[in-house]
Amino acid sequence: MFRLLAALTLAAMAAVTALAANADAAELNIYSARHYDTDLRLYDRFTEETGIKVNLIEGDSDELIARIEREGRNSPADLLITVDAGRLWRAEEKGLFQPATSDVLEERIPAHLRHPDGLWYGISKRARIIIYNKAAGVPEKLETYADLADPVHKGEICMRSSSNLYNVSLLAAIIEHEGAEKAEAWTKGVVANFKREPQGNDTANVNAVAAGECRISLVNTYYVGRMLASEDAAVRDAAEKVAIVFPDQQGHGTHVNLSGAGVMKHAPNRSNAVKFIEFLTGDWAQLTLSQTNHEYTAVPGVTDETPVRGTGAFKEDEMNASALGRNQAEAVRIFDRAGWK
Numbered sequence: 334m335f336r337l338l339a340a341l342t343l344a345a346m347a348a349v350t351a352l353a354a355n356a357d358a359a360e361l362n363i364y365s366a367r368h369y370d371t372d373l374r375l376y377d378r379f380t381e382e383t384g385i386k387v388n389l390i391e392g393d394s395d396e397l398i399a400r401i402e403r404e405g406r407n408s409p410a411d412l413l414i415t416v417d418a419g420r421l422w423r424a425e426e427k428g429l430f431q432p433a434t435s436d437v438l439e440e441r442i443p444a445h446l447r448h449p450d451g452l453w454y455g456i457s458k459r460a461r462i463i464i465y466n467k468a469a470g471v472p473e474k475l476e477t478y479a480d481l482a483d484p485v486h487k488g489e490i491c492m493r494s495s496s497n498l499y500n501v502s503l504l505a506a507i508i509e510h511e512g513a514e515k516a517e518a519w520t521k522g523v524v525a526n527f528k529r530e531p532q533g534n535d536t537a538n539v540n541a542v543a544a545g546e547c548r549i550s551l552v553n554t555y556y557v558g559r560m561l562a563s564e565d566a567a568v569r570d571a572a573e574k575v576a577i578v579f580p581d582q583q584g585h586g587t588h589v590n591l592s593g594a595g596v597m598k599h600a601p602n603r604s605n606a607v608k609f610i611e612f613l614t615g616d617w618a619q620l621t622l623s624q625t626n627h628e629y630t631a632v633p634g635v636t637d638e639t640p641v642r643g644t645g646a647f648k649e650d651e652m653n654a655s656a657l658g659r660n661q662a663e664a665v666r667i668f669d670r671a672g673w674k
């Protein structure tokens with residue numbers, strides 16, 4: 334496994350690859366926005382099993398997307414791995430993916446976690462959950478996302494900024510289920526319940542709820558899972574101070590989002606890219622991918638263990654994740670109009 338940082342080197346490799354008429358070279362060029370050292374074990378194992386060498390480019394999602402776009406037809410990128418269906422959508426919008434289907438992928442990845450045309454596949458998932466301060470007691474009426482907009486919670490809610498995709502994707506899901514008008518009414522209701530202007534990342538919002546600065550917030554499961562598993566007792570203590578609600582258990586189910594991978598339109602090693610996504614759906618790879626970041630496996634039934642201690646199975650929203658991208662622009666406009674900064 335080699336991390337190649339020089340674009341020129343990869344471009345040269347792509348040229349060489351192109352000479353190998355039609356057949357893939359024994360290599361795979363992955364552009365990844367995941368920066369976990371444990372992911373490197375996945376690449377190594379794949380190489381051991383297949384003899385296919387992995388060349389890795391790591392970067393911020395938007396940077397990688399811009400780079401692949403700039404490289405155009407000569408891009409050596411075979412596979413893009415990124416986080417949030419909203420980002421996969423941005424790559425899709427720019428026409429960077431090509432459809433790739435296989436029996437293994439269709440069997441292993443549930444339909445709602447993959448693009449309907451095979452442009453990308455979810456490889457791990459996370460849920461966006463409500464948390465509240467345990468010491469302040471169980472809040473009345475807090476079982477659904479809709480409840481967050483109820484005036485009973487006035488002055489109790491802290492949120493992350495709407496410039497972050499996590500909230501954009503959640504609102505996109507609400508738009509898909511309820512329509513834009515109801516989604517806007519919901520957004521305004523939540524804004525009216527803010528304790529303070531949106532700020533901080535999900536970890537900061539867990540800490541704010543733990544400290545009693547706010548009673549209620551909305552975060553991704555892996556932030557709580559990560560804090561509960563921390564080696565730092567103070568971090569664990571903070572996480573213990575918040576309780577978790579999986580919203581909408583009687584309705585559509587809790588909103589989930591994913592890390593995903595898709596084959597690039599000009600992939601010089603297309604079949605290796607498909608082989609690699611298939612490899613990621615294996616039990617060992619699923620566990621490695623998900624446990625690294627306290628996420629849930631995308632493939633069902635791989636493990637009974639929950640990545641968030643103290644929680645069990647929950648009903649997830651099975652809306653196709655491609656809707657999250659489709660409604661993204663509308664969600665951003667609604668956040669703007671509602672004053673959710």
Ligand SMILES: [Fe+2]
Pocket residue numbers: 553
């Ligand atoms: Fe995150």
